[in-house]
Amino acid sequence: MHLLPNTVLQSGKYRITRVLGQGGFGITYEAEQVALHRRVAIKEFFMKDYCDRDEATSRVTLGSSSGSKELVERFLLKFIKEAQTIAALNHPNIVKIIDIFEENGTAYYVMQYVDGGSLADLCKDGHRLPEKEALYYTRQIALALDYLHHRPEPMNHLDIKPSNVLLDENGNAVLIDFGISKRYDEKGGQTSSTPVGISHGFSPLEQYKDGGVKEFSPATDIYSLGATLFFLLTGQTPPSASEVNEDGLPPFPLTISESTQMAIIKAMSPRRKDRPQSIDSFFALLSLTPSNGTSAKNDGLPTKDTNKEETTEDEEETIIQEPVSKGQVSRQENNEFSRGQISPRTVKWLVGAFIVAFTFVLTIIVLILRDN
Numbered sequence: 001m002h003l004l005p006n007t008v009l010q011s012g013k014y015r016i017t018r019v020l021g022q023g024g025f026g027i028t029y030e031a032e033q034v035a036l037h038r039r040v041a042i043k044e045f046f047m048k049d050y051c052d053r054d055e056a057t058s059r060v061t062l063g064s065s066s067g068s069k070e071l072v073e074r075f076l077l078k079f080i081k082e083a084q085t086i087a088a089l090n091h092p093n094i095v096k097i098i099d100i101f102e103e104n105g106t107a108y109y110v111m112q113y114v115d116g117g118s119l120a121d122l123c124k125d126g127h128r129l130p131e132k133e134a135l136y137y138t139r140q141i142a143l144a145l146d147y148l149h150h151r152p153e154p155m156n157h158l159d160i161k162p163s164n165v166l167l168d169e170n171g172n173a174v175l176i177d178f179g180i181s182k183r184y185d186e187k188g189g190q191t192s193s194t195p196v197g198i199s200h201g202f203s204p205l206e207q208y209k210d211g212g213v214k215e216f217s218p219a220t221d222i223y224s225l226g227a228t229l230f231f232l233l234t235g236q237t238p239p240s241a242s243e244v245n246e247d248g249l250p251p252f253p254l255t256i257s258e259s260t261q262m263a264i265i266k267a268m269s270p271r272r273k274d275r276p277q278s279i280d281s282f283f284a285l286l287s288l289t290p291s292n293g294t295s296a297k298n299d300g301l302p303t304k305d306t307n308k309e310e311t312t313e314d315e316e317e318t319i320i321q322e323p324v325s326k327g328q329v330s331r332q333e334n335n336e337f338s339r340g341q342i343s344p345r346t347v348k349w350l351v352g353a354f355i356v357a358f359t360f361v362l363t364i365i366v367l368i369l370r371d372n
């Protein structure tokens, strides 16, 4: 089915080392760019359910019946176009495309090799990241998204999830897999009508609907970004969008700050219009800024040891809160918005202190007036 190790492409320019992954639309390989002695990743267009390969020649057949042939050819063109689009992107948190070519009756694009594993690898077997580290990666993915959302022809990635975010040698997040991304015209209308994929737990409700992402909307990617942050902090795949719609989100570990919980709940609102409408508003909920990831709460780089949860006193054991119901969500949202960065608990304390002080002063004034 896939190219065998040592197969060469482009007359020996690239040599396949191994398969990295296979999705519905393509096979990703690790390969060597021979002349430069460097590792690269190569994605081959290969629609799992429609394509076949002649093992002897490596040639791919694009669908056997005439109907499927047409469909596969349409997707092949989209694949090439997509590769050209990503090649034109220039952002430190988006994978770089080095080369695009056609061979074996199909198409390939060559990428920089990102060798630090994915965010999904980092949270294998329910492992959770400390909040500071989770926010560090989330901010970087958000910056990549903001860049896509502000292109002259804006783009939605539409497949933000932990396995599509890799870590480079400096521990920075790099966004990959633009397989189902969509480009829109300047007015936000779609430029092609290829169907949309779904990743349960990470895709919002509108992605399940026919024509649900016809128009450009940052809030669609923001849902998946919130879901990714949920995964990093809990080690659990979030419930599917319809479950979130029915029951809200499951409990967060108590160690997670209130502002981060609120940002996730808001980003994962079932209704698109209830979510932050831009990456900037998402940042505001998290007390992050685009230019600076540091804030009083979230300073610095991730810790090197990702195998340990940050512990403060009494935090040996994770205490689970009650599930957050929809009513709670809207109440908490209101608190968040009317009071900016001050937590509701602080506000309650300040109001209480003010009432006590006010009553005290009033009593003194009444006593003085009565004495006179």
Ligand SMILES: Nc1ncnc2c1ncn2[C@@H]1O[C@H](COP(=O)(O)OP(=O)(O)O)[C@@H](O)[C@H]1O
Residues within 6 Å of the ligand: 020, 021, 022, 023, 024, 025, 026, 028, 041, 043, 095, 111, 112, 113, 114, 115, 118, 163, 164, 166, 176, 177, 178, 179
């Ligand atoms: N540039 C890259 N560098 C290193 N590994 C990569 C790179 N691109 C993809 N991979 C690996 O291949 C896997 C599949 O690639 P991806 O583009 O996500 O395709 P799909 O999910 O459609 O199979 C990724 O999860 C990752 O492990």
Ligand SMILES: [Mg+2]
Residues within 6 Å of the ligand: 023, 163, 164, 177
């Ligand atoms: Mg992928």
